Amino acid sequence: MKFSECVYLLADSKSRRSCFCTILPAALLLCLVFFIGNAFIAPDYKQKLSVWGLTGSLQNFKSNKCENRCRPYGSEALPEGIMSQTSNLELRPLWGFPEKDANSSLGLFAVAVGIKQKDLINKMVRKFLSSQFVVMLFHYDGNVDKWKGFEWNDHVIHVSAINQTKWWFAKRFLHPDIVAEYSHIFLWDEDLGVENFNPKRYLSIIKSEGLDISQPALDRYKSVELHHQITIRVRRSIVHRRTYKPGLNGKGCDASSTAPPCTGWIEMMAPVFSRAAWRCVWYMIQNDLIHAWGLDMQLGYCAQGDRTKNVGVVDAEYIIHYGRPTLGGMDGNETNSSVKNQTSKSKTASSTKQASSHRHHHPLDHRYDVRRQSYRELDIFKKRWNKAVEEDKCWVDIYQ
Ligand SMILES: *[C@@H]1O[C@H](CO)[C@@H](O)[C@H](O)[C@H]1NC(C)=O
Numbered sequence: 001m002k003f004s005e006c007v008y009l010l011a012d013s014k015s016r017r018s019c020f021c022t023i024l025p026a027a028l029l030l031c032l033v034f035f036i037g038n039a040f041i042a043p044d045y046k047q048k049l050s051v052w053g054l055t056g057s058l059q060n061f062k063s064n065k066c067e068n069r070c071r072p073y074g075s076e077a078l079p080e081g082i083m084s085q086t087s088n089l090e091l092r093p094l095w096g097f098p099e100k101d102a103n104s105s106l107g108l109f110a111v112a113v114g115i116k117q118k119d120l121i122n123k124m125v126r127k128f129l130s131s132q133f134v135v136m137l138f139h140y141d142g143n144v145d146k147w148k149g150f151e152w153n154d155h156v157i158h159v160s161a162i163n164q165t166k167w168w169f170a171k172r173f174l175h176p177d178i179v180a181e182y183s184h185i186f187l188w189d190e191d192l193g194v195e196n197f198n199p200k201r202y203l204s205i206i207k208s209e210g211l212d213i214s215q216p217a218l219d220r221y222k223s224v225e226l227h228h229q230i231t232i233r234v235r236r237s238i239v240h241r242r243t244y245k246p247g248l249n250g251k252g253c254d255a256s257s258t259a260p261p262c263t264g265w266i267e268m269m270a271p272v273f274s275r276a277a278w279r280c281v282w283y284m285i286q287n288d289l290i291h292a293w294g295l296d297m298q299l300g301y302c303a304q305g306d307r308t309k310n311v312g313v314v315d316a317e318y319i320i321h322y323g324r325p326t327l328g329g330m331d332g333n334e335t336n337s338s339v340k341n342q343t344s345k346s347k348t349a350s351s352t353k354q355a356s357s358h359r360h361h362h363p364l365d366h367r368y369d370v371r372r373q374s375y376r377e378l379d380i381f382k383k384r385w386n387k388a389v390e391e392d393k394c395w396v397d398i399y400q
Pocket residue numbers: 099102103
């Protein structure tokens with residue numbers, strides 16, 4: 001129904017501060033009914049309203065303070081002050097209260113993990129915990145108990161679901177209302193090296209640079225998989241927002257490029273989202289497209305402004321991408337012969353290293369299947385996007 005979206009836009013701009021409603025079609029319908037007036041309200045409906053003490057306020061509705069009280073759907077029966085609309089992932093003691101939440105967390109670090117990558121995960125988790133982050137592990141291999149040896153085990157949140165991807169977990173467990181207290185969400189893959197990465201310094205850089213969507217640059221020498229030039233670290237730089245590449249038939253990247261993958265774009269192995277950007281991205285993640293291919297190309301719409309300014313790669317704090325086979329992949333080391341070649345290809349997002357370009361189909365190797373599935377999803381996502389654009393007459397494409 002077009003109506004509710006349009007009204008939502010109206011409500012949003014008019015009373016952004018007073019009402020923080022995500023979905024409120026029913027409430028809006030009710031408001032509209034009030035506007036239209038008594039005449040159209042059936043008697044029994046009126047009676048129902050009076051039960052809720054609403055008919056009394058009908059007369060002075062136009063002038064009164066309740067006008068802007070748009071409330072989250074389902075909460076209308078409660079006095080406003082009792083509503084607890086957002087949550088967090090803070091662990092709390094069974095008795096007593098934690099010492100004043102004065103130092104609430106700086107951010108949330110969430111990563112999909114398998115026990116085989118425990119060496120890398122250990123380093124990441126230590127780093128983020130010691131930087132006052134809340135850490136959340138998404139276990140895709142069922143090995144939750146095997147992490148008990150780590151002293152930090154009881155201080156992180158474990159979520160386990162077999163063979164699920166980072167995006168599957170994120171859609172289900174990182175709802176924007178749940179993570180609303182964190183200024184930034186780090187949603188990373190597990191095969192990353194963080195020797196040259198400091199979370200606090202990273203945060204201060206993206207804040208001062210105004211990056212709503214970002215990723216740390218990739219070490220060009222130590223990384224095994226480098227898919228896109230824009231993600232590669234630039235020496236003696238703090239942040240870069242575009243890449244330059246001479247191109248065939250005008251397909252290269254230069255100072256006038258305005259679109260991904262030349263600018264306004266990051267890869268999906270180590271994205272960092274501001275709170276506002278995450279709220280938008282969460283909506284875009286599709287429940288059934290768990291590899292999230294294609295999402296990266298549209299991220300710019302969630303950049304809270306111009307994607308060529310608010311999306312960037314941080315060079316000063318950088319990581320190594322090891323390209324290890326993970327979910328769906330084989331044991332052991334991934335061969336790396338063909339990956340560097342992909343730099344030139346226009347491959348889109350992948351959180352799945354197993355999807356590197358292996359043509360041979362090993363019986364125990366599901367990378368090929370995962371890759372094929374990822375392409376299917378990409379196709380579906382593109383079609384869905386185009387259909388949505390076509391059908392939404394209120395939507396304006398700021399990048400056209
Ligand atoms: C809170 O942070 C301040 C500095 O930002 C620090 O001095 C203080 O010790 C911290 N308190 C706790 C309980 O961590």
